[in-house]
Amino acid sequence: DTAVSQTPKYLVTQMGNDKSIKCEQNLGHDTMYWYKQDSKKFLKIMFSYNNKELIINETVPNRFSPKSPDKAHLNLHINSLELGDSAVYFCASSQKHRGSDEKLFFGSGTQLSVL
């Protein structure tokens, strides 16, 4: 069973459209994250949720809205897609959000291409 699963794996869409990426973890972790990886492989944190509560929002545009219906799910909705949103989006989870020695478990990524 995949520990952190995200769908879809590929997403090709036109500028201006709205799209969602779903993420689920079956590890029983409290904390989930969204990371964005650009074409140069730089991985940047976008959001962090702990037990359905938003913990971190790293100056991401309002067009990006995460939603966590329960602690096992963290979805990402993107409005009015722009060319610069093209990237690979990774969902991740960790057992807890505070304290040291937390390691992340990543999904396999969603490659978003905005045309």
Add this chain to the structure above:
Amino acid sequence: SQQGEEDPQALSIQEGENATMNCSYKTSINNLQWYRQNSGRGLVHLILIRSNEREKHSGRLRVTLDTSKKSSSLLITASRAADTASYFCATDPSGYSTLTFGKGTMLLVSP
């Protein structure tokens, strides 16, 4: 701001050789972690070293940490073609378990 910086950006070696990757960071840390990313896949945790540790081993992996120089190195011994991947260091400067990643080192191991 970006915390970790790996070097080299790319490394090409033959099977059986050792591969060494370095990571430098800017602020004090609780721990430093190394992750591997195979092409088209998510990152996989390899090893964690705490700020009060100097060296750690896991199988063919050896990690060192020098907090005075704010640097770490990852050594993969007796490399295999399957080790071909990108390797990232990550730190948690805030202590809030929000890891900050470097840009990674792309390792190519040729048979």
